[in-house]
Amino acid sequence: MTSQDPEHPDQIAHEQAYVTRLYRRLDALRAQTRARLAEVSHDAGGTAQARTERDVAFGEHTRRLARLDAAENRLCFGRLDLGGGERRYIGRIGLWPESGDGDPLLVDWRAPAARPFYVATPAAPRDVRRRRHILTRGRRVVSVDDETLGEDGDTGTLAGEAALLAALNAGRTGRMPDIVATLRAEQDAVIRSDHRGVLVVQGGPGTGKTAVALHRAAYLLYERPRLASQGVLVIGPNPTFLRYIGQVLPGLGETGVLSATVAELFPGVRADRAEPAATAEVKGRAVMAEVLAAAVRARQAPPGAEVRVEFGDETLVLEPEVVARAAARARDSRLPHNQARPRFAATLVGHLARRVAEQTRELAERIEADVAGILAEADVDRAVRADLAALGLPEETPPQEIGGEDDVRDLRRALASDPAVREALDALWPALTPRGLLEDLFSDPRGLAAAAPGLDEAERASLVRAPGGWSTADVPLLDEAAELLGVDDRARRARAARDRARRDAYAQGVLDIAAADEGDGEVLTAGDLLDARRLAERHERSGDATVAERAAVDRTWTFGHVIVDEAQELSAMAWRMVMRRCPGRSMTLVGDLAQTSDAAGATSWDEVLRPYAGDRWRLARLSVNYRTPAEIMDAAAGLVADLGPEAAPPRSVRRTGVPPWRANARDLPASLARHAAREAAAPRGGRLAVIVPDGRLGELAAAVRAAVPGTAFGPDPDLTAPVVVLGVGQAKGLEFDAVLIADPAAILAAAPRGRSDLYVAMTRATQRLGILHPGPPPAEIAGAVPELREGPGGGS
Numbered sequence: 001m002t003s004q005d006p007e008h009p010d011q012i013a014h015e016q017a018y019v020t021r022l023y024r025r026l027d028a029l030r031a032q033t034r035a036r037l038a039e040v041s042h043d044a045g046g047t048a049q050a051r052t053e054r055d056v057a058f059g060e061h062t063r064r065l066a067r068l069d070a071a072e073n074r075l076c077f078g079r080l081d082l083g084g085g086e087r088r089y090i091g092r093i094g095l096w097p098e099s100g101d102g103d104p105l106l107v108d109w110r111a112p113a114a115r116p117f118y119v120a121t122p123a124a125p126r127d128v129r130r131r132r133h134i135l136t137r138g139r140r141v142v143s144v145d146d147e148t149l150g151e152d153g154d155t156g157t158l159a160g161e162a163a164l165l166a167a168l169n170a171g172r173t174g175r176m177p178d179i180v181a182t183l184r185a186e187q188d189a190v191i192r193s194d195h196r197g198v199l200v201v202q203g204g205p206g207t208g209k210t211a212v213a214l215h216r217a218a219y220l221l222y223e224r225p226r227l228a229s230q231g232v233l234v235i236g237p238n239p240t241f242l243r244y245i246g247q248v249l250p251g252l253g254e255t256g257v258l259s260a261t262v263a264e265l266f267p268g269v270r271a272d273r274a275e276p277a278a279t280a281e282v283k284g285r286a287v288m289a290e291v292l293a294a295a296v297r298a299r300q301a302p303p304g305a306e307v308r309v310e311f312g313d314e315t316l317v318l319e320p321e322v323v324a325r326a327a328a329r330a331r332d333s334r335l336p337h338n339q340a341r342p343r344f345a346a347t348l349v350g351h352l353a354r355r356v357a358e359q360t361r362e363l364a365e366r367i368e369a370d371v372a373g374i375l376a377e378a379d380v381d382r383a384v385r386a387d388l389a390a391l392g393l394p395e396e397t398p399p400q401e402i403g404g405e406d407d408v409r410d411l412r413r414a415l416a417s418d419p420a421v422r423e424a425l426d427a428l429w430p431a432l433t434p435r436g437l438l439e440d441l442f443s444d445p446r447g448l449a450a451a452a453p454g455l456d457e458a459e460r461a462s463l464v465r466a467p468g469g470w471s472t473a474d475v476p477l478l479d480e481a482a483e484l485l486g487v488d489d490r491a492r493r494a495r496a497a498r499d500r501a502r503r504d505a506y507a508q509g510v511l512d513i514a515a516a517d518e519g520d521g522e523v524l525t526a527g528d529l530l531d532a533r534r535l536a537e538r539h540e541r542s543g544d545a546t547v548a549e550r551a552a553v554d555r556t557w558t559f560g561h562v563i564v565d566e567a568q569e570l571s572a573m574a575w576r577m578v579m580r581r582c583p584g585r586s587m588t589l590v591g592d593l594a595q596t597s598d599a600a601g602a603t604s605w606d607e608v609l610r611p612y613a614g615d616r617w618r619l620a621r622l623s624v625n626y627r628t629p630a631e632i633m634d635a636a637a638g639l640v641a642d643l644g645p646e647a648a649p650p651r652s653v654r655r656t657g658v659p660p661w662r663a664n665a666r667d668l669p670a671s672l673a674r675h676a677a678r679e680a681a682a683p684r685g686g687r688l689a690v691i692v693p694d695g696r697l698g699e700l701a702a703a704v705r706a707a708v709p710g711t712a713f714g715p716d717p718d719l720t721a722p723v724v725v726l727g728v729g730q731a732k733g734l735e736f737d738a739v740l741i742a743d744p745a746a747i748l749a750a751a752p753r754g755r756s757d758l759y760v761a762m763t764r765a766t767q768r769l770g771i772l773h774p775g776p777p778p779a780e781i782a783g784a785v786p787e788l789r790e791g792p793g794g795g796s
């Protein structure tokens with residue numbers, strides 16, 4: 001039933017009255033929360049415990065306010081009428097009457113009581129008689145749409161899907177919307193899954209994997225409140241994608257989630273160095289962990305010549321076996337390289353100290369013997385004895401122990417601080433940094449040959465390069481190296497101290513401004529009540545955003561939950577890094593093996609996950625494509641036909657009646673520009689993506705921009721522009737009303753997994769798809785996509 005339904009003309013007015021009441025309640029709660037926040041902000045003094053409690057309250061009120069603000073848009077979207085006459089309104093958050101008693105005014109979509117809204121079916125109605133979708137614009141109810149279930153209801157399937165289809169047919173905005181009002185049962189099951197380990201969500205294009213993963217994060221943050229302080233990490237394939245999905249969680253009231261690409265997971269490194277795909281593929285292999293371990297070992301006391309150290313007037317010698325024993329002892333500690341270093345140094349310094357002490361003792365004994373001989377010969381002994389007797393001293397003074405424990409201790413100290421000794425030890429077991437190790441390794445073909453016997457010569461040659469900058473594939477290697485070398489605590493502590501000083505300065509600035517504003521000497525200013533450090537600490541502790549900020553700069557931060565989108569693209573080395581971020585293995589991985597384009601990416605989930613989760617990972621499948629109309633999906637399906645059942649294309653939920661088309665384009669830039677201009681000017685509007693081979697992005701984008709001013713393109717293009725030109729690698733995960741693909745043959749040929757790339761490109765459209773091919777069409781689409789004879793506006 002919709003607003004036009006003549007049988008229920010008063011339903012919109014009825015729901016409007018209720019929705020208005022809900023917004024009144026929301027407004028009251030916002031005002032209340034703001035007042036509490038102000039109160040806590042101005043509260044001061046008391047015990048340390050009281051201060052901590054206030055800080056916690058400050059954080060809670062801030063989060064609550066963010067949640068209430070986020071609920072403004074489509075606060076209420078559903079109603080359930082249950083068997084016993086009970087009525088439940090479903091919305092973004094839970095709301096209770098002011099009295100606090102009685103039934104909730106609005107049930108949070110994540111609460112168990114809301115679940116039937118998503119999963120009740122005519123066959124299993126779960127006591128639901130009627131499910132109503134309420135569509136609002138701003139605070140105004142614009143339509144209602146009912147589905148009747150239960151014994152006396154009809155099957156209602158079509159009516160129930162009206163809200164979904166309206167959402168799917170709506171024009172795209174360049175920002176992913178949340179789907180909380182129209183979640184499907186199979187998606188709901190994934191979102192609420194109680195599996196505590198690794199949950200893999202496999203599904204074809206447009207099945208809602210990304211949407212589901214983000215809603216699962218929101219659900220888990222609701223269901224497991226402690227998760228907010230541990231942090232949730234969302235990993236996506238590129239910054240453009242992360243911006244595209246960036247509104248979903250804040251829109252659901254969750255602001256404390258860190259999103260990052262794999263390339264951003266090593267703090268302080270900007271991965272902007274380009275490198276051939278074949279090199280990245282080698283760097284992504286699991287064997288690189290062994291290569292790095294071997295490279296580190298090779299820098300630990302390399303076997304060979306003896307080491308000579310000048311100490312005072314002496315030349316001390318460290319024989320190869322002595323060095324080898326010290327190295328073995330250090331390695332036995334199983335500590336990372338830099339942390340094992342003191343043990344190695346201590347062993348050798350101890351050895352040297354004993355050696356020096358021994359030499360000193362021998363020398364002393366020799367001197368004593370010599371002196372005794374001289375005395376005997378000269379018979380001065382008797383005379384000395386007489387002198388001693390005259391002085392009242394005993395004839396035999398107890399011999400002072402030369403080279404005893406005290407001497408050895410002193411010697412150890414002296415040796416440990418001696419520059420020559422330190423230099424010798426540094427050369428044997430140098431302090432290493434991840435960056436230094438990698439730069440060294442990749443610029444040294446001989447060192448690589450020794451560390452990477454498992455790679456063939458060409459593979460090793462592909463790794464050799466001059467220092468300067470980092471690629472995306474380097475990032476997991478830097479992380480691996482950091483693990484092998486050990487955390488450089490001093491640098492981290494220094495950074496933490498700097499951060500704290502910066503925060504203190506910032507907070508003092510806030511207080512200064514507040515003091516300047518408040519002017520009046522009689523009035524207590526914020527500065528009177530809060531000192532800079534406390535304000536800084538409060539800022540540090542309060543709000544989820546700062547958890548995300550702290551996690552972002554700390555390589556060793558471990559998250560309570562990690563979501564990986566486009567998970568099929570991660571290399572084996574990237575998985576090692578991601579798993580280190582989540583030792584609890586509470587993870588949601590979403591991906592599609594049919595869309596793997598990275599040559600180092602996954603072909604089997606079991607292969608990827610077994611090393612980390614054994615068989616304790618669970619697979620959920622999504623099978624319905626909500627994005628791509630059946631006409632386009634049918635044309636794209638052939639591209640993945642030979643990838644096996646795991647990669648089978650999903651079934652589209654709707655048809656549009658608009659088939660995809662292809663056209664021969666002799667002059668590709670000109671033809672592309674013409675078609676893009678025509679599409680951009682069409683009254684149906686919407687957003688257009690022109691997807692081109694990565695290698696021709698600059699040239700083709702310039703041609704399109706000349707025809708359609710304002711066309712976006714570049715490393716991180718504005719997806720809200722009416723027309724955007726993307727390299728095929730950038731299009732992953734995105735969607736547009738219309739898509740134009742340029743030169744499919746070049747896309748197929750550009751990469752070993754070119755078919756997957758073309759499949760991704762073809763499945764980005766929610767409405768229309770056109771393909772321009774210079775020369776004959778590739779066999780993959782020749783039969784599947786009809787040729788445009790009198791297409792949009794004629795010839796190509």
Ligand SMILES: Nc1ncnc2c1ncn2[C@@H]1O[C@H](COP(=O)(O)OP(=O)(O)OP(=O)(O)O)[C@@H](O)[C@H]1O
Pocket residue numbers: 164167168177178179182183184187203204205206207208209210211212592595626627732733734735763
């Ligand atoms: N239940 C739903 N209600 C409304 N829209 C939905 C629903 N499920 C999915 N969609 C929409 O379908 C589109 C595809 O969703 P999403 O991007 O999450 O799919 P995906 O499986 O990650 O796709 P791909 O693998 O191609 O990147 C989005 O616009 C999403 O909002």
